[in-house]
Amino acid sequence: MDTIVDTSVFLGKFLYFFLEAFAYKIIPKRKKSVAGEIVLITGAGSGLGRKLAMHFARLGAILVLWDIDEEGNMETCRLAKEKSAVKAFAYTCDCSKRRDIYRVADQVRKEVGDVTILINNAGVVTGQTFLDTPDHMIERSFLVNAISHFWTYKAFLPAMIKANHGHLVCIASVAGLVGFNRLSDYSASKFAAFGFAESLFFELCVLKKTEIKTTIICPSLINTGMFEGCKTKRPFLLPLLEQEYVAKRILNAILEEQVYVLIPKFLYYALILKQIISPKMSIALTEYLGVDTCMASFEGRKKEKELQTERENTNN
Template identity: 60%
Template sequence: MASNLKFTKELITFLGKAVIALLETLIFTFIPRPRKNVAGEIVLITGAGRGLGRLLALRFAHLGSVLVLWDVNKEGNEETCRMAREAGATRVYAYTCDCSQKEEIYRVAEQVKKEVGDVSILINNAGVVTGGDFLNCPDDLIEKSLDVNFKAHLWTYKCFLPAMIANDHGHLVCISSSAGLIGVNKLADYCASKFAAYGFAESVFIETIVQKLKGVKTTIVCPFFINTGMFEGCSTVRPFLLPILEPEYVVEKIVDAILKEKVYLYVPRFLYFAMVLKSVLPVKIALLLSDFMGVFNIMDGFVCKKKKH
């Protein structure tokens, strides 16, 4: 009897909270969510030497943030640093860091803490791609994909999350991919790394909820292929549903999601629908849909040049 009463109370509590959450979602569908102010926040961006990382740095420069730029390419990173200063950033710090090396991440992170301060917005953006049939992928490139696209997230969280918890203030941003939601032909190692990054970020997000760390936010980003040169040669057969995205558009969406403290961001919106279909359709029909959408041949024409974000 007591257990039934407890269950009833818990059910009523759940339904009440669910209704409130649903009403909140409906309200913010029509009324823009308030945006937080990131002026003065210390924003660390990995893979800042080009592509999305560079554009994110310039966007946060306009917003008055303190920038910490990491990239293995010193020349490209310093160019981003120069551009950020021209965009209005008053404090920009560029560090050469190979995100495939745990020891180097730890070393540079300590340097950042001493020279800049506690990172309050961490954007794990650095990425590499191999491309090709799995059995033909060299072992060293598979390991590099996992090290940069996934394991670097583990080590940067270890470095910067403790201060966020102590201050009950921070924002963890995981740049995953649509390839972290749906398997893609000729991208087995890349998909594995992006699925892992997504799962890791979501798990830590759940930990912050359980520990009642209301000041530590999470945003997980899953864009379709972006025209940064990383996937040069790839094409889409249904551009009206899954277009190759322009980096400026994606960065606008990412920054907007961070400022509104959204947990999940899929770009384009069709990906939300695709994930629902993947969950409910029989496997054979889901595979037919993937074939129809061009997922099986999207990598046709891709040539691996060991590109990085």
């Protein structure tokens, strides 16, 4: 009897949520207000982080900006203050270091307050074949792209749980859903970031902390400079995305409290296809799209390389 009741309830919920999701495809979801929210963006010194900072500044949020690149981060802070009269605070933080994260997080709590929207955006890419990737670069990819998320959650989630209010945003990647040639460490670290954010999403649901939202973003190539030099063969299917377009999509997803966002939309179909076609068909598809060779011309962010060499020289 219990099974019949459980199954009927499940089918009822399933149908209701299906119709709800369908309705939201037609009627846009109500957007929440972020005015007065304390928004922490890691990797705010350039690219998507900076763009997101500008959008949140315009919407009246209080900004907490973290980056290892002090100069870039200060510039974002200056631009945000110029954009609107919001409060913006810049902190130099090396997200590859747990102690640095906890130290700066303590400082933020004392000087600004409890973070209510956490955007884990800082990221690095090596872009070499696996055997050519030095060990410390593999570790760095994991520390920045994935492990840092564990520490930022540990630092800011308790206050969100106490208030049953908050939003956790993970800037992952399409490389967090599919493996790519020359992106072994990056892709594996993004899979880890995705898995961590999704696990916490379910954990918070079980804890009934329904007012702590999760958004996981998986974009393909964006013209921020991080993947400088990369080219795709079929730009009409996999275009090099404009950073402003992606920042707007991310902002919209946060305001509408969407959970999973793949950019561009073509990725939804490509992922379904990947599950049902044979590996040989997958290879033929990646060759057609030019995904197999797109990293061959990778140059990466020059400034990031310079900073990395400078840090390595200082450490030696």
